[in-house]
Amino acid sequence: MSLHFWPTQASLHAEHVDWLIGSFGILVALLAAPVFILSAVYLVRYRHGRKADRSQREAGNVWLETAWAAIPFLLVMGFYVWSTKMFLDQQSPPDDALTIDVIAKQWMWKFQHAGGQREINELHVPVGRPIRLTMTSQDVIHSLYLPALRIKQDVLPGRYTQEWFAATDTGTFPLRCAEFCGTDHSVMGGRLVVQTPADFAGWQAQAGADRSLAQLGHTLFDRLGCAGCHGGNAQGQDAQVRAPPLAGLYGKPVPLADGSIVRAGDQYIHDSIMLPNKQVAAGYEPLMPPFGSVLDEEQVAQLEAYIRSLGAGGDR
Amino acid sequence: MSEATSHVNPRMSQEPIPDTAVERVSYLAEGHSLRSWLLTTDHKRIAILFLISITFFFFCGGIAAALIRLDLLTPAPDLLSNDGYNRAFSLHGIIMVWFFLIPSIPTTFGNFLLPMMIGAKDLAFPRLNLASWYIFALGGLATLATVVLGGVDTGWTFYTPFSSTYSNGAVFMAVTAVFISGFSSILTGINFIVTVHKLRCPGMTWGRLPLFVWAHYATAVIFVLATPVLTIALLLVALERVFGIGIFDPRLGGDPLLFQHLFWFYSHPAVYIMVLPAMGVVSELITNAAHKQIFGYWFVAGSAIAIAVIGFMVWGHHMFVSGQSPYASAIFSFLSILVAVPSAIKVYNWTATLHKGDIVIDGPLLYALGFIGLFTIGGLTGLMLAMLSIDVHVTDTYFVVAHFHFIMVGGSVSAFFGALHFWWPKVTGRLYNDLWARLAALLIFAGFVMTFTPQFLLGYEGMPRRYHVYPEAFQPLNVMSSVGASILALGYLLPFTYLLWSLRYGKPAGPNPWGATGLEWTTPSPPPKHNFETVPIVDKQAYCYPVGGRGEQSEPRTQNAKQDDG
Amino acid sequence: MAEVSRLQPQFPTLERQREADHFGMLIFLATEVLIFGGLFAALFVLRAEHSTEYTKASKEMHYWLGGINTAVLLTSSALVALMVEAVKAGSARLAKYLLFGALALGLTFLAIKFMEYGLEYRDGVVPQLSAAKLRGGPHALFMDLYFAATGLHALHVLGGLTLLASLIWPFGTARRDTSAVFAGNAALYWHLVDVIWVFLYPTLYLAR
Incomplete structure (x- = not known):
């Protein structure tokens, strides 16, 4: 049980999201810094009873105020463009993506591969290949959350939603339900198993579906x-x-x-x-x-x- | 008696304490029977009724929070069953949102101070005001009935089709409770808007309104325009629940996302209902502590209105992963960044107000600074959540939980306590011991930061919210959070002891213990039934503190009004 | 709001008190509009997702009954508008007759509405009671929303009628209140009930 502060990355997208939040975090810290630092400075310098220059107090300064409204906004807009582009790119899976059907129900995840292999709470995928998950729910709204890939998409009854990824690392990663769905919401999870193409082929054969x-x-x-x-x-x-x-x-x-x-x-x-x-x-x-x-x-x-x-x- | 005086707050002006005969005609002395309270139309007494009620609900919601944090000490389900845990967090959310946070500042301090700050004798519709409390109490009783009926397990968000079709909890009762309480909000909102428009005393122009009043005006607009949409959304859930009409059931042709749109059309502006009044409080506290004019009055006042208006156009940022159109998400993301601008203006302007101030660091100021610090962190993490690609990863995780607790609990509750300390002498006529107030403010701040900072990390690591059972790797941060919560609980309990103590043993406060400029401070403490002996006439801006600092007595904002009150 | 002519202590003048009453009523009506707004949103979503079924169901409504009702309610609203003018002019007797006329038309509206519900029951298109002729989910949902919207509207009609009736008894406002504060506010409410129907009618009956 070790204390760790950063989740594992298993895709290029995950790396990009971490870069985004890291650099945006720095901007946000810079925007917050004046509030904390100046408040502290003023509290000390202008504390009651302490001699200080209190003359020529300003009741406002339109240019200054406009500046501190506009400049942070424009800086944030840069990140808006970056983040939104990344988000929109993430909406359309590449054409060669391998499609896997996901059916969520209280409280399990079912996966159907095109070859007819079916699994519950465990999803096997080959590394490097784009995977498109076409998802729907049998009952309430669920949400398929793959933290190591930094992606999440609600799974709705009566409607298909999709998410896609291309894992860069082999290994086993958590898979969770992120939208509250009732009694066993917190245990409605499983494993994403990313395998080398050879291992994946082996798994496909062993999971052996006689019919597609x-x-x-x-x-x-x-x-x-x-x-x-x-x-x-x-x-x-x-x-x-x-x-x-x-x-x-x-x-x-x-x-x-x-x-x-x-x-x-x-x-x-x-x-x-x-x-x-x-x-x-x-x-x-x-x-x-x-x-x-x-x-x-x-x-x-x-x-x-x-x-x-x-x-x-x-x-x- | 001597305890209370041992620590003299330098902010206090050394005015002679008036004869206690004044107290005899105060609103508190207008009758001591239960009937005189339950049938009162005095805005100040109704404020007290609300204060007692929401304090009660704060403890109810707090007990649920304690259960949650206790249970999350270990990854396994030990204290509560899965269903029990779901019921605990749903109750915590429903009570804290609708029966504490939404009414907290507006119905207590708003009710008490709004008429006084604009020089009015009462709100425009005093009986409607009382009706608002009765409706609120009825809604509260219905919520407690939900518990008796076995609780509800939908979370405070009542997402369909889980709530409408699948949940086995007392959803109908819970929905009814919130439905009822909505009418209380609507009546309060109507009352505030009409009062600000029609009952300002002579000379109290819009440009001279205290910022507290501006904030409550903006809040009232949201009360009136957002709450009805929640009303109808909940009505539809109830219809679906009882008759199975299918409006949220795709198998019958309905659409589960319709509920989310209607719900967040209310509930996002509702976040501003929780935070705008707090901002109003902080503007009053900061100017008084610095003994200085607010920096940029119109920017601060205007930003309250801007928040209320833009706040109606950002609801879709709760739904980035819900399956709504990605282009709609892109627009909502932009608008959500835009709504952060007026909040940023406020925070920077408060900081600038401290510049060249004559600052007394006491209980109320510490609470106000606590608000600014925690709100800044909550607001900026909110900016992160407005970023689509970040939101996809952290939405519905503890990151979001931490974010909105920073704003609504760290921010708004700190401001609520700040208001409680600042206006306590006005409301009760008594002074409390400021040493204890400062200690409590520090405890609350430290406890809060310790409780919720780990939750940002938990969220980024991928712990979804509303998780009863969690992976072992998350335990250390959860333990840290629970330890923080116990400090926070202590911080919240502390004021109740010394404030109640001051009721009996506190020194009489006098009309204006902080040397403040607002009209409410020109009345005796506690004020008489209709607040003002004569109608005040205002001839100055708000926060006209003397330039020379605290040495000079700040002038009252009014001319001595003519004896005839028109 | 009933005590029209007595000055309450929080107001400086009677004039200000009247303005406040009027303004409060307008804000209240805004909340009413938003309540129905949610129902309209639900109807528009249904229409967007099931347009074929929606128009088909709408065509089967008794649109001529709805049409008659529209005329009835509009006429009633006109009488109420005249009533306010009569009160202001001090013609209490005329105001009373106009009120009786408006009340009678309002009751007619409700009578026709409930007759229509009866016909729908006979047609077999009431989802929870007689569902023989329903064509599955979306059709039932349309009818359910129809009952929810018109039912809620009928409740508002009932509320409006109570308000109008209270002008005659117990308040007798028509007789003494020449500034028509309470009468004016009751009339505003009645107009709102009217306006909501004017939007409900095409949405539910005339979708083509």
Whole structure:
């Protein structure tokens, strides 16, 4: 049990955040210094009973006051630009990122890899590779917090949020829930295991999923009878055309009944399964029943993986 | 008797102590029955009612805080169960925010002093003022009922859908309690605004208002414009809880983030409700201690209004990682930096006010300096939190806990104690022993710094807030924090002993023991029912302390008013 | 606020006291606007996220009943405005008739409103009571928000009616208060109730 004051860094972003807070901390200390130092000096020098020059007291000085309002503000604005740029860059994962589904529920973290490997409260990732976490919650709001990477993102029910990172160090790092979620909030944590690519491949083989996420989704698609409307093999051919075909849908723009157009991303597919009347595709009757009470988020993620596997549309 | 006089505060002007006959007509002597208190419309008596009530709630919230800090001595759950711990911090938050901090300075010192400082006989709507206390008391009782019903485990923020659907605590009761207390805030706010507009005495122009009044005016605007939004947000939570309407439940088409927007639209301005009155107090304390005009009156007064206005536009900085649009976050980040500017102006101007002052270092000044120091640290760490990339790492950790405790507890509670010491002679007519006051101020400052500084480190290291069980590596800092908290508790208990003691044994204070310039000091201590025998007429700026220092008697701000009061 | 003509000790003049009463009422109305503001925010969010369902649900409302009610409430508001002028002019009798007219229209509003609730019950679109015709979450949520908003508004109508009625009894303000402080404030409140409805009506009934 040693006293340490700085958390481990495990990514380039973490290093940048530490540089930001370190240098901004210096600025902040410089801004605070006059208050502490001058107050102390004045308390001593102008203490009652002590002889001091108290003549020509100023009741104010507009230029001075404007200066001490404006100069710190402008200095801080420099850091604002730095910090905001860093934040916005952190919003868009690189294209080659490895996507892992995260489903939070009271009080555990579930992870689904594209290969079909599933784990609870433990996340294995390869070092150096950008990892994109697509996250949603089964119940209340949680927040996936990886202190060693200096990132955190709330995980909401009914909505996908994402965070991404590229770990630079192998090792085991803490993974915590940062948004209060009920009784066992404080023990809703686990480990992030960053491995060398070889070790990660080994883990993948050993965690051995016989079927990929998309294959699981395909089974589910058949079991739920989705083909009845969307067509067998999701081609939309052999069924009466009651519902849009799903092949090549992913990433495509979809015209809606109300005239607007959305891109068929994860969120659109998710909502179309759970609350189908929210966005009805143009040219179709709103016939699909909502699956919100039938499916859990893991299954929805599998169905999405299946639909993704049917091919992506042209312009993403 | 002799104890109290043994330590003479040099700030005190050596005026003759008036005949105690004056005390007989004071507001305190206007009747001694319970009825005369419970049906009073005198703003000063209502202030006392509030003072007693919030002191009670301060102890209730303090007990919850003690449980929390005791439990966090070890990483394991030993004193409380996980549910018990969640209930403890929720109760601590709800009571401290709505039943202590929000009403603390406005309903006590604001109520007592605002009319006196502007030369009025009472607030504009005295019965509304009394109603405000009854509503507050009812809300407080409902909060205590929550405890009897098994407590609530949502935290003071009531985030949906946890509060609306999943929590098994007495959420409905807790929400009702806060809902009720909101109306108390609204009534107080209306009363303050109308009073400042319509009841200023002749000559009391806007430019001559004491800064305490400006601060309370800005606070009242927030009371009136922010509280209703909380009211409706809580109503929606109650509807969702009872009828399951789905407004915050995505499976039924609702949106859990809507609650956060409505909640923070109130609760961020509410932070300024907690700190603006404290700033008003500090402006009074610093000018009096330095015996000098405030440096830059309009900058300090204007910054109070600027804080109130910009404060309404920064709520989204609580939601940087919530899933709101990153571009919205970028704008909220900018505005949050902007709102720090008027706060910075105030702090620098207070420092400049000490320049060439004639400074007496006594209890009230130490509390005021404690405010400035702790508020500066709290404010600047707030600036760090406004930075998006830093916030992503430290939001929802102990860093945030430390930050807002520095402002709301280190800052506002220090100012509350400063006000209590500065106006105690006016409120009670008695002097306390200043040696004890200084000791308590130092204890509070030291205890506070020791409690909350480790929490900044805990937060940066990655300890999330509201964690009952934590990794062992965090234990040393947590132990340090708990030890600090026990010193802090001692510091808070100390004033209650010597102040209560002074009620009986303290020396009579006289009308103006600190040689201060405000109109409230032109009345006897304690003041009579309608404050002023004759309507004062003001012909000077605020804080017109004599240039030659304390040797000369400071002139009252008023001409001797004509005998007819119009 | 009821003691219109008696000078309270904290005010220097009766004139100042009236100004204060008036000003206090205006600030109070600002808080009322913000309370409903939260409900409007909820409705706008629902519309933004479920626009198809929102407009569909809105089209199924009894918009002609809502329309009649808008006319009823606006007329009532006009009568109240005239009433204040009558009080100021000292025509107590006229003021009283105008008040009775306004009260009758206000009660009509409530009667139509509750009839409408009854129709909705029969239609099967009341989420907690008769949900046969509801098309799932967003539709139910729309109806719930409709009941919350119009219910809260109806409570305000009831409050306004009580205020207006108190001008006749027990205060009889219409008879003696020619500066119309209390009558003026009650009228302000009634106008606010009116204005809120004028925004609620298109938001709930006329979304297309």
